[in-house]
Amino acid sequence: MQTDLHDAMRHIIDKSLVGEASAPEQQExxxxxxxxxxxxxxxxxxxxxxxxxxxxxxxxFAADPGLQAKVHAALDLRMxxxxxxxxxxxxxxxxxxxxxxxxxxxxxxxxxxxDPLAAFLHLPVAQAQAGLFTFWIAPSWCLALxxxxxxxxxxxxxxxxxxxV
Amino acid sequence: MTDTQRIARGLRQRDITLLHELVEQYQFxxxxxxxxxxxxxxxxxxxxxxxxxxxxxxxxRSYNGRSRFEPWLFTIARNLTMDHLRKRRIVSLDxxxxxxxxxxxxxxxxxxxxxxxxPFELAARTEEAHRxxxxxxxxxxxxxxxxVLRFQEELSLQEISTVMGVPLTTxxxxxxxxxxxxxxxxxxxxxxx
Numbered sequence: 001m002q003t004d005l006h007d008a009m010r011h012i013i014d015k016s017l018v019g020e021a022s023a024p025e026q027q028e029x030x031x032x033x034x035x036x037x038x039x040x041x042x043x044x045x046x047x048x049x050x051x052x053x054x055x056x057x058x059x060x061f062a063a064d065p066g067l068q069a070k071v072h073a074a075l076d077l078r079m080x081x082x083x084x085x086x087x088x089x090x091x092x093x094x095x096x097x098x099x100x101x102x103x104x105x106x107x108x109x110x111x112x113x114x115d116p117l118a119a120f121l122h123l124p125v126a127q128a129q130a131g132l133f134t135f136w137i138a139p140s141w142c143l144a145l146x147x148x149x150x151x152x153x154x155x156x157x158x159x160x161x162x163x164x165v
Numbered sequence: 166m167t168d169t170q171r172i173a174r175g176l177r178q179r180d181i182t183l184l185h186e187l188v189e190q191y192q193f194x195x196x197x198x199x200x201x202x203x204x205x206x207x208x209x210x211x212x213x214x215x216x217x218x219x220x221x222x223x224x225x226r227s228y229n230g231r232s233r234f235e236p237w238l239f240t241i242a243r244n245l246t247m248d249h250l251r252k253r254r255i256v257s258l259d260x261x262x263x264x265x266x267x268x269x270x271x272x273x274x275x276x277x278x279x280x281x282x283x284p285f286e287l288a289a290r291t292e293e294a295h296r297x298x299x300x301x302x303x304x305x306x307x308x309x310x311x312x313v314l315r316f317q318e319e320l321s322l323q324e325i326s327t328v329m330g331v332p333l334t335t336x337x338x339x340x341x342x343x344x345x346x347x348x349x350x351x352x353x354x355x356x357x358x
Binding site: 014059 | 179181184185188189192193194195196197200206211214215218219222223284285287288289290291292293294295296297298312313315316317321322337340341344347348350351352
């Protein structure tokens with residue numbers, strides 16, 4: 001019974017150290033600690049362990065001027081690379097817009113070719129238009145959509161190759 | 166504008182001056198976190214520190230400024246560390262495989278074993294710290310990580326859960342277990358005295 005109580009209190013001590021104990025639990029713990037040497041020792045050892053953790057100073061490791069300089073230089077270089085890649089993106093956007101405009105104009109023109117084409121090939125108009133759509137309009141839309149994707153992928157891979165090691 | 170919003174805005178605009186400021190401000194904590202995670206201080210830590218800051222620059226737009234900057238920074242560092250360990254054919258931080266990898270290196274280069282004190286021994290400034298330095302060294306990385314994030318970085322359990330990518334209950338149990346190991350060390354030394 002007594003062991004159960006200690007176990008329960010130890011669990012509350014752990015929760016309290018981690019910041020999970022509720023106010024009633026804290027109060028119960030305070031009362032218990034006043035009269036239980038075993039749990040007092042448990043709490044004190046736990047606190048010493050945490051105090052021990054704060055007794056490390058990693059500042060000399062982090063203040064390594066070589067590392068600081070390396071990080072700052074790497075950031076500057078990467079920033080330059082990113083800025084250099086920026087016009088590339090703008091060019092990709094411009095090319096994509098032109099590709100879309102040409103595709104729209106081309107598609108519009110192609111739709112009007114249905115009648116002369118049907119007359120020239122002696123085909124029904126619907127069939128000639130279907131042919132135009134399959135062999136002209138659809139492929140040009142696919143290409144227009146693929147162009148920016150391919151350009152972006154190639155720009156990104158070129159960017160990666162230029163990354164700092 | 167809060168500090169986190171200022172950081173988020175600067176990162177979105179890729180403000181290099183802000184980046185340099187962040188390096189000055191958080192480098193110490195980043196290095197400490199990585200030392201706890203890897204249990205050593207060598208060129209790997211330097212590389213991971215550098216790579217973390219480069220990721221901050223490149224992916225700064227994904228920081229929204231609604232939560233603190235530290236957990237976001239540590240999450241990047243943790244992911245890079247995991248990638249690094251995976252590349253070395255180590256599956257998870259949950260295993261102590263990195264230590265065994267180190268042990269393998271030690272076997273291959275015996276001259277390096279005892280001569281180099283652990284970063285924890287080197288960083289210990291108080292008697293209590295010296296007492297637990299060895300225990301920390303032998304503790305599995307996930308437990309060391311839970312300790313540093315809770316008691317040194319003072320992150321909330323929710324923030325630790327985000328960084329570690331595990332549920333809150335797992336975070337708590339890792340901290341309890343790590344504390345139990347340190348406590349056992351303290352008790353053991355008292356009995357030895």
